Each structure stands twice: as C-alpha cells, then as structure tokens.
Amino acid sequence: MTTLLTNPLRVGLRQERVITPQCIVIFGASGDLTHRKLVPALFELFRQRRLPSEFAVLGCARRPWSDEEFRSKMGAALAAEIADHPSAWEQFSQGLFYEPVDLQQADHLVRLGQRLEGIDRLRATRGNRTFYLSVAPEFYGSGCRALAAAGLLADAERSRVVIEKPFGRDYGSAQQLNKVVQACAKESQVFRIDHYLGKETVQNILVMRFANTIFEPIWNRNYIANVQITAAETVGVEDRAGYYENSGALRDMVQNHLTQILALTAMEPPGRFDAEAIRNEKAKVLQAARLANEDEPWKCCVRGQYSSGGSRARPLSGYRQEPGVNANSTTETYVAMKLFINNWRWQGVPFYLRTGKRLPKRLSEVVLTFRQAPVHLFDAAGGAPTPNQLILRIQPDEGAEIKFEVKAPGSGMRSRPVDMGFSYDDSFGEPSDEGYVRLLADAMLGDPTLYTRSDEVEAAWRLYTPLLELIEEAPWQLPVHPYEARTWGPAAADSLLGDDGLGWRRP
Amino acid sequence: MSTQLTLQAPLDVPPAEVHPYLDQLWNHGLEGTTGAATFTLLIWEPSWLEQQMVRIGRIDGPIRGLERNDLIEAARLITAECDLPFSTAPMDPRLAWNVGQLAGHHEAQDLRGQFIPNAISVHTPRRLITLVPTLDASLSLETMVAAYCPLPDEGGAGAACGDAIVLRGGMDALRQGLPLIQPLIDEALPCWVWWNSSLDEPPEMLESLATLPRRLVIDTSLGQPARCLDVLVGRIEAGQAVNDLNWLRLRSWRESLAMVFDPPSRRDALAQVVQLDIDVEGDHPVKGLLLTAWMADRLGWHLIDSSPTDEPGGISAEFQRTDGTTVRFRQMPVPVGLPKAHPGAIVGLRLICEPADRPALCVILCSESGGCMRLESGGMAAMELVEEVVPLPEENEEMEMARLLGGGHDTTNPLLAAAAPLAATILPR
Secondary structure, three states, X not given: OOOOOOOOOOOOOOOOXXXXXXXXXXEOOOOHHHHXXXXXXXXXXXXXXXXOOOEEEEEEEOOOOOHHHHHHHHHHHOHHHHHHOHHHHHHHHOOEXXXXXXXXXXXXXXXXXXXXXXHHHHHOOOOOEEEEEOOOHHHHHHHXXXXXXXXXXXXXXXXXXXXXXXXXXXXXXXXXXXXXXXXXOOHHHEEEOOHHHHOHHHHHHHHHHHXXXXXXXXXXXXXXXXXXXXXXOOOOOOOOHHHHOOOHHHHHHHHHHHHHHHHHHHOOOOOOOOHHHHHHHHHHHHHHEEEOOOOOHHHOEEEEEEEXXXXXXXXXXXXXXXXXXXXXXXXXXXXXXXXXXXOOOOOOOOEEEEEEOOOOOOEEEEEEEEOOOOOOOOEEOOEOOOOOEEEEEEEOOOEEEEEEEEEOOOOOOEEEEEEEEEEHHHHOOOOOOOHHHHHHHHXXXXXXXXXXXXXXXXXXXXXXXHHHHHHHHOHHHOOEEEEEOOOOOOHHXXXXXXXXXXXOOOO | OOOEEEOOOOXXXXXXXXXXXXXXXXXXXXXXXXXXOOOEEEEEOOOHHHHHHHHOOOOOOOEOOOOOHHHHHHHHHHOHHHOOOOOOOOOXXXXXXXXXXXXXXXXXXXXOOOOOOHHHHOXXXXXXXXXXXXXXXXXXXXXXXXXXXXXXXXXXXXXXEEEEEEEEEOHHHHHHHHHHHHHHOOOOOOEEEEEOOOOOOOHHHHHHHOOOOOEEEEOOOOOOHHHHHHHHHHHHHOOOOXXXXXXXXXXXXXXXXXXXXXXXXXXXXXXXXXXXXXXXEOOOOHHHXXXXXXXXXXXXXXXXXXXXXXXXXXXXXXEEOXXXXXXXXXXXXXXXXXXXXXXXXEEEEEEEEOOOOOOOEEEEEEEOOOOOHHHHOOOHHHOEEEEEEEOOOOOOHHHHHHHHHHHOOOOOOHHXXXXXXXXXXXXXX
C-alpha cells in the first residue's frame, strides 16, 4: 500500500486491546527472523502505544552476546525506522535484553529462569511470558520439553509458546510434534504461527463473507463454479536454499498459507466470533477437503521448477544454478493442484491452488468464478458472456473486485464484462500493519484466533499426504516440470484446468 | 462467557470484622482457589432515580443499581409530571431530584452491589466494593460480603475467584465507613473507582474514593456542565487516569466522522473547514463540546472566542485554522420527544469545507432518531453533500464499563486529555 498523510481524525481511534505486562523471550534471537520481522514488529507495537510500559524482550541464542550487543545489532537492523523515531527507540531499547542460551543445556534453562525473574523485578512484567521459538524446526519439540522441564510453562495463564512454521514435515511428524508440545503445555498456551493469517486482507475474507448479506447466500455449489487460490512470488530461492531444498513449494507455501486461505474461503459461518468457533469451522472444512483424485494423485497435481529466464539485460538463473542448490535437485518451486471439499456446501466445486517462485508477478488472490447464466439472451463482445467473478486481492493492491456483464454502448444489445472494485488504498489510504505486528500482539494477548490449532495442522498435512508419499516413494509419477523464470509455470499446470474446460486467471 | 457462581449468600458482617472475615475466607474457606490477579473495582452507586422511583411505586423492586429498561421507560413517562421539558434525559440528575419531591412510601429489598453484570464479571474482578447510600440519611452502616468464582470452562480446580463487599447506609454512615476501604484494596493490583452518579454530589466523597493512583471513571453528562468539565480537567491535570463514559459514548460519532475522511480524495477538505454546527438533545452541552474540542485539537484549530447564543442554551465560538482562516462554530439544543438515556446526546453535526479550487463539501452526520432535516437547510444544494447516519448502539453503562475494564486503560486517553481542557474553555462561564 502507498503511504499517505494520515487522516488526522483517524489518529488514536482504533480500539486496540491492551497487552498486559509482558516479557517476550525469543529463542533464535541471532537469526534473520528476529531482526527482520520480530523486533521491528515489537517496535511498531511500541510506537503505536500498544505495549505496556512494563515490557521486555529477552533475546536468547547460543552466541555470547551482551545486552548491549543485542541492542546494538537490533538497532543496526532497524536503522531506517530509528532515524524517524529516535526517542521511541531510546525508550524501547531499554527493554531489550539478551541471554546466551542453548535449549539443550539444562543449566542454561536454570539460568534463563533466574534471568526472567530478574527481568520481572526490573521491568515489572509480573511473570507474564511469551516464548517465541524462532529456531530450526527440529528443535521445536526439544525446545518445548526444555521449557517445560525448567517449569517455565507451568503457569498456563501467564506463559505461552509461539511456534514458527513449518509445524512438522508431514502428517506423522506433525502428530508426533503435537503430542510432544501438548505434553509440555496446554493447547491454550500453544500458538502455531502462520504469518499469512496476520494479513488484513486474509482476515478480510471473514469480514467480507460474514458481515455482508449479499455474498453468503451465493457462496456455495449452486452459484460458484470453481475457486482459484494463487500465491505467486517473483523472487527465487534467494539465500534460503538450505531450507528450501528440504521443503519445496508444497511444504513451504501450500500446506500452510494456501491451505489457511482455503479454509477461510470455504469454512461454514461460525456461531460467534471467537477463537474456538472459528478454528472449529476451519478444522471441519479441512477435514472435509480431499485431493481431486486421491487414488491417482499425480492426475490432480503438477510440480514445476524454474529454469533460467528473464531478459537479456537482466538474466535470471534457474533454480538448479542457485547457490546452495543441488545441481540435480528435484525440489519443486511451483505446485498446482485440484481439490474438492466433500460437504453440502462445496460438493463438486473444484478448488485450484497454485504457488510458485519466479512467476511474472508477486500477488496473492482468491478468485471465485460463478456459474454461467442459464440462458444467453445477448450477444457478448467476447463471443460468450464472461462468467461473473469475485476476486479477493490479498496482495498487492489489496482489495476486491467483481466482474460482471453490462450493456456495451451502442444501438445493439451486446454485453461486455466490466469490473467494480474496492481498494484498501482508495478507501482507507493507510498502510496496514505487517502480519507479525498483529500476530505478536495477539499471542501476548492470549488470543489464538489467528493461530493454527493442532487439529487444523494435522488436517492440513493429512490432505497432502498422498502427494507427499508419492514424492517420497514414486517421484517419477509426479515429475518436476521445468518452466522459464518469470512465466506462469509449466504448461502441465494449464492442462490441469484445461481438462475441465477452464483456465487460470491471468492477473 | 463465564458465569458467576456465588459460593455463598451475601453475609452481613459487622464493619469491624470485614477484614478479618475476608482473611479467614481466603485462608480457609476457599481452599483450592486463588484470588484473581486482576483489579479492584470500587463503585459509588447511589442509584437515586431508581430508589426514588421504587419509593413512589413507579417501578418494582428490588433495587439493583443496574441500568434497567423499565426504569428508563418509567422515567420518560414521569418527566411531564415533574414539570420538566420533554427533552429531559431519564438519567438527568434533575429528574431524580424532582421525583424526590413526589409522595410515596413503597419499600423494596436493596440488592445493590450484589448483582454483578455479566459484562463485568467476565473480567473476573478480584474485589468489588460497592458503596450504596440510602434515601434514609439516618441509616447506620451495614456491610455485606460474598465470595464468587467464575464457573470454570474446564474442570473445577484452580479457579481464580473474587469477592464482593457492599457498604450500605445513610451518607453520614458511609462517610464514617470510608476508613474501612483502604485496607481492602490490594495495592499490587490496579484499582478502578467508578463514580456512577452525578458529579454535582458533595465532592468530599469523590475526593476520598478517587485518590491517586486509582483509575477514575466518571460520566460528564451527569451534573452541571461546568462542574463536570472542571472535575474532568482537574483530574487529568493531576495525573490521574480518567475515563469518561460520556466521551466513550461519542465513539460512533468520532468513528463516523473519521470514516468520511478516510478516502484520500477527501483528506484535503479537512484543512478547509469553515463552519461546524452541532445539535444536541436538551440543554447539556458537554458531549457536543467534547466532540468539537476533539476535532479542533486534531485539526489544529485555535479558539478565539466563545459566547452564549442569543437563542437560549446555544453556544457559538470562533476558531482559527492553522492558515489563519476563521472557523465558525455553533452548538444548539434541539427539543426531542424521545431523548436518549443520558443528557446532551448529539442529534446531528454539519461540517462545511470550502476547498480553494473545488466545490464546497458539506458533511452531515445525524443520529438514527434525529434525522438530518434541520442541518440540510441553507444552501446545501450547491455543495457536494456527504450524509451518514451514525448508528447509536444501545449500550448501557455496565457495557461501557466492561469495555474499559477489558481494555486496560491505565492512562487517560490522549485524545480525551487533549480535548477536555479545550471543551472547558469553549463552555461560556
């Protein structure tokens, strides 16, 4: 979103919930996420006056940094923001602390507990603690065990643990990790983060659907012909090859982000707006979701991998030529698939999901295509009337758009499609918060609405199990099709819809 | 939503034994539970209107101290009998005083302080202390104590419980009972003082209860306007965290007005305001002045002068914009047949902006009940007109209070802190 002058009458009007005195403990504090997302999000909350004065951030990692070093490294990472708000940083950074901790060392946890008690006294944080596991996924379980063994999760009201994605590698490992985590803490203390849910526009799917009467009556198999969910990135693997080689697009994007959007798009209306009611409905719809062909999953999924491309002036290397990537890698950087949801509302409506790297545009959107008018009374400019579409633009140019037919000017009665749009920029003109700002605030408030519950995570993994097994056991049946960088993926992905007489929306 | 489960019927305990009794209760009677680490809520709850209406038999008892629909309806009906204008709001303290002049001797059970509204109980107060003065000024001090636990969602162990203490009696008796209160307040927890009455009441009780660092909740629609604004400003200047229910009830007006100027295409017009008109119900100007002062503060207007209008009850003022242009302001009382519960509710607002190179923009906001007709008159046709109806949800005081408790609000809202002194200055004295 573009940044405009603030509406002076809007300042201070948001009814924000107030976070109780709090110490947020970040494990993996020397990692990228901490200085790129977490501390900037906390600083933003501080600037918005949403953090109480009794607040502290304790960074923990193996590196032997001091409090001052941690403050200075975080300060360097936020240099641009600090230049605009130096006094706010001065105040905020007084609440930044660092403790060298190896979660596998019991004595380190004892020392951590003592440090936290000291911070409680110093900053009056009253024992309210949010532990953020920004560590390698293989340490999620052992990290929780270590915290529990040290008694740091014993108070279910005052302690919480936030776990980054990916939560497991498949259905079995997710189940196992859930068991470990739930043995250490109550479900109400566990916050499995999916930063897509922190986006205003993702949350807006709920509001669009359930705060208006015009959409919900047609939000079903009687009116909707198909649904497309796209998350396209222009960037390649960048410096994440080590992680991405073991994950691929299916695990990195589909199982979490796209599946969460799918759940919000397809769920039944909750009885009330609270965390459990919403998560119940999301879990139910994910449990009802199936690959379009579970027996022959290769028929409903296409994998791709970007090859070199770009322009002569700015050539782009292929995935296999990226630093840190195996020259014979079969990791998918693109995946498209077809799903069905076996329930009353969605029976027979195909849901097409696609995501990829090095695609022509960076965008995320949900496209609901409505059924054709039963009788064509008018000539259409394009030969046949274009089906109505509702497009929910998640990023960029956040907003929504409805495509429908109108009479083309002239003496005849020809129809042609037009757009009616809503844009966050035009209506609100204010930048929305980064997803982590909302999600961190919610975790500290103990509000899990935008976090993923154990059964949701398991249902999401179970949905893709036939594909993951196939990739593991018979990868030749689900080959990785090369596609030129900055194109819309492999041709086989077009066939996935082409076989149904449809095509991907070209945004 | 957790339900309140009273563990015991409220028990009459002699004043001197309240503290020892509570110690015993928490140390022996409530094993397996812990005191909720939340807050203390200290309420001044005279409910004069409810007491008077019960006394004259216009509503049935028991007296509960909560805002009730039958009380509001009965109050609207009795306005004419009391020789007050139809626009008199049911909660206007003058109505309670006038009803007090009517004859009647009905009696009813007094259960004030013993009902905990759900909206408040979900926040699990650690301790509710309610002071309930009686109409009979000669009554001696009675104290009652009850413990309660929220019905736990899962299992029954470890519930965080609270207690409720009621101090009841004539004004003198309550004054004598004031020393009991301080030892009952856990200094480790925040303490809210809810002055649920007119600010015209004898100030010494407010002074005694609302000491720093307690957080104060008042309602500036109840009492003489000058007194209300002086209390508000005085407390803010003294560094107390003050919340004003009258200000909170302006929420939808502030939100609606901000919403009109959210689209960037209209932002410029905010710097070109030349006129602001506000209509209010009855003759209580504070709410309208707070809204005006909020706008003036946000838009950088400087007050030049204010005075009463020639027509009774109105206020006119002149502001200067940052570019030196004059902004004319006029607030007028409007007679209404069905006033809102609290005095001075806003009926409508008109803002005229005259951008240099575009047609003038007229923004009219009006309440559902009020309509916009009066504000639509006077040359609006030549302007770009934006009209919005401001929804006014029927929320009672307990809901507003619950919203405050849920939100923390450990400091005075900075918008209120900026608006209150300006509103006090606009009010002609």
